[in-house]
Amino acid sequence: MMRIKIYVPPIKTQGIKTKLVESIIDQINFEIKGKWIEPFMGSGVVGFNLRPKRAIFADKNPHIINFYNAIKNREITSQKVRIFLEREGKKLLEKGEKYYYEVRNRFNKYHDPLDFLFLNRSCFNGVIRFNSKGEFNTPFGRKPDRFRKAYITKIVNQVRYAGECIHKYDWIFIAQDFRKTIKEANENDVIYCDPPYIGRHTNYFDIWTEKDEYDLYKLLSNFKGKFILSTWYKNKYRENKFIKRFWNKFSIITRNHFYHVGGREINRNPMIEALVLNFELNNIKGQQKHRRKTDESQISLFEFGS
Numbered sequence: 001m002m003r004i005k006i007y008v009p010p011i012k013t014q015g016i017k018t019k020l021v022e023s024i025i026d027q028i029n030f031e032i033k034g035k036w037i038e039p040f041m042g043s044g045v046v047g048f049n050l051r052p053k054r055a056i057f058a059d060k061n062p063h064i065i066n067f068y069n070a071i072k073n074r075e076i077t078s079q080k081v082r083i084f085l086e087r088e089g090k091k092l093l094e095k096g097e098k099y100y101y102e103v104r105n106r107f108n109k110y111h112d113p114l115d116f117l118f119l120n121r122s123c124f125n126g127v128i129r130f131n132s133k134g135e136f137n138t139p140f141g142r143k144p145d146r147f148r149k150a151y152i153t154k155i156v157n158q159v160r161y162a163g164e165c166i167h168k169y170d171w172i173f174i175a176q177d178f179r180k181t182i183k184e185a186n187e188n189d190v191i192y193c194d195p196p197y198i199g200r201h202t203n204y205f206d207i208w209t210e211k212d213e214y215d216l217y218k219l220l221s222n223f224k225g226k227f228i229l230s231t232w233y234k235n236k237y238r239e240n241k242f243i244k245r246f247w248n249k250f251s252i253i254t255r256n257h258f259y260h261v262g263g264r265e266i267n268r269n270p271m272i273e274a275l276v277l278n279f280e281l282n283n284i285k286g287q288q289k290h291r292r293k294t295d296e297s298q299i300s301l302f303e304f305g306s
């Protein structure tokens with residue numbers, strides 16, 4: 001497995017794949033002739049580290065997309081982020097919790113991407129959660145001194161790096177449902193899907209249903225190019241029944257991962273993550289390459305490096 005320095009993007013999302021980036025990128029040992037496509041962008045950490053020449057980052061959550069489009073059209077720069085966070089961070093320190101909720105109300109009225117950054121980096125556990133009216137409703141992370149100098153510099157550097165990539169490469173950010181994104185892909189494209197995990201209670205922009213999982217399965221099964229899907233395999237309590245139902249006809253790689261999201265005990269236990277691929281696996285821990293199997297009884301499961 002190659003060793004790379006992992007870049008963490010400025011907007012954090014639950015289910016961020018920071019710890020899996022290397023293993024995912026390890027599988028891309030071929031030239032991407034078309035576009036790299038992430039129908040469930042979230043933080044975009046995989047694409048930001050792979051740095052493809054052409055990419056589409058899509059997500060149903062328009063606030064994530066607005067933030068990156070604001071960097072793209074230079075409404076947001078690392079300098080502006082520094083000035084904004086220094087000013088707002090000072091107010092948070094002076095007024096405490098009350099100020100967090102002021103910014104939250106302001107964001108829910110005007111949807112300013114800088115306010116979204118402020119909330120994302122000072123809310124409880126970095127959880128992005130919206131109520132049924134589409135209002136951001138994650139409570140305060142209870143750290144009035146959140147925006148200390150070093151933390152601001154960290155975020156500013158994350159924004160600078162994101163900006164460098166966005167201005168160097170041909171990347172598109174678009175708010176849309178995954179069905180549209182996948183339908184528009186062509187056989188030279190490579191799709192990386194990281195949908196909300198089915199059967200687990202995560203606080204995503206919207207919920208993920210069996211119908212969504214089925215639609216995703218159908219679209220990816222018919223897709224002529226290469227795809228990689230992140231999903232969960234099992235934890236101490238249960239298995240992901242959709243592995244057997246849908247995904248078993250593809251190659252699957254598994255890996256233990258500690259999952260932090262959610263107040264519920266079940267969501268904080270170690271779980272086995274799965275990568276589902278419709279192409280030949282790259283070497284895993286020096287093992288030989290394995291062909292994609294179509295017969296369920298022959299499915300190969302490989303543990304990949306920790």
Ligand SMILES: C[S@@+](CC[C@H](N)C(=O)[O-])C[C@H]1O[C@@H](n2cnc3c(N)ncnc32)[C@H](O)[C@@H]1O
Binds near residue numbers: 014018059178195197
């Ligand atoms: C698990 S997160 C992606 C995490 C990302 N790969 C990362 O490493 O940060 C799932 C994302 O899917 C988005 N999403 C949920 N339902 C969607 C849908 N129907 N179409 C497109 N995006 C959706 C959520 O807003 C969320 O950002």
